[in-house]
Amino acid sequence: CLSGMDILLTVDPVNIHYILSSNFANYPKGMEFKKIFEVVGDSIFNVDSGLWEDMRNSSHTIFSNQDFQMFWVSTSVSKLRQGLVPILENAADKNILVDLQDLFQRFLFDTSLILMTGYDPKCLSVEMPKVEFGDAVDGVSDGVFYRHVKPVFLWRLQYLIGVGVEKRLKRGLAVFDQLLEKIIMAKREEINSHGTHHPSRGEAIDVLTYYMTMDTTKYKYLEPSDDRFIKDTILGFLIAARDTTSSALTWFFWLMSKNPEAINKIRQEVNKKMPRFDPADLEKLVYLHGAVCETLRLYPPVPFNHKSPAKP
Structure with a gap:
């Protein structure tokens, strides 16, 4: 590695779950x-x-x-x-x-x-x-x-x-x-x-x-x-x-600009389920939530995570 660090990269969901969840204590920063x-x-x-x-x-x-x-x-x-x-x-x-x-x-x-x-x-x-x-x-x-x-x-x-x-x-x-x-x-x-x-x-x-x-x-x-x-x-x-939220919002609106059908669906959902702004109603906006999650999947603001095993 150019930085001089000994690095092993993984994108396997099973490995990520093991490192960040089931065996979290063994993987400090x-x-x-x-x-x-x-x-x-x-x-x-x-x-x-x-x-x-x-x-x-x-x-x-x-x-x-x-x-x-x-x-x-x-x-x-x-x-x-x-x-x-x-x-x-x-x-x-x-x-x-x-x-x-x-x-x-x-x-x-x-x-x-x-x-x-x-x-x-x-x-x-x-x-x-x-x-x-x-x-x-x-x-x-x-x-x-x-x-x-x-x-x-x-x-x-x-x-x-x-x-x-x-x-x-x-x-x-x-x-x-x-x-x-x-x-x-x-x-x-x-x-x-x-x-x-x-x-x-x-x-x-x-x-x-x-x-x-x-x-x-x-x-x-x-x-x-x-x-x-x-x-x-x-x-x-x-x-x-x-940085994370601004990046996510930028990519979200860029994706929306490329998908006018998604914009129409989000507008319809907002008008129907939250005609007046109330934070308590945000959980009703299922399609909007899905669009945001898809944005984060495609363009994650934090695309990698450092972990170092305490034990082999």
Whole structure:
């Protein structure tokens, strides 16, 4: 392998089920994975064992929280109506070409950062401004991708001297570090001024607030008082949410543009089963769900997964 790693590739569903499900405990991410993804530190995507268990359980708690889900819906709908739709209407009126992937990345970055921290970077507007934060995510994502095909000594050297994609990765991390440092500081001041406050039912809560006010007695390995841990956690979620979903949406609409019959069926299903938008009715949209799943099958946003056997 060009990257210097000893790799065995498999696409057999039986093998994948064995590795990711039935014998999951024997296949942690491994040290090679940690080297490549060291930029996200101790986020859920880069840890194993007890810390991974704590991260999974804590993230499941917040993401399944009804108030957070309502916050998720209201944030997405607001950005859709006030950001995405006006841009598309403006493009249609003026016959302007639109880069859908860039548009969806902006949409997802805005909504994700609001959900993660409560802060709106306002990337999504008719002016389509150049946003430093978006470039920072691209720099980190590109750097991580190319680490898969480069020898470790090469990308480490490039990172050290600051050249190529590693230079962009390093710059992107610095931008995010500064941004998240300001957000975390402001959030701590807000929490301290009001005392440790656990949001009541019906009150919107972002992921940052959740982790900074969580009951740490429930988790053995989490360190929400450590700013580095908080930064790693938020950065990991941001990268995952922005790039994967925007990629899936881009491919979905491209496939729809090639299949007008599918568009008609989706419209008919939506008009019949969800004439007024209600998230609770989404499960009724069977054809739409199937179309999204087929998109993910044909063009998976995360096409491969690293695992390293603990035992032969």
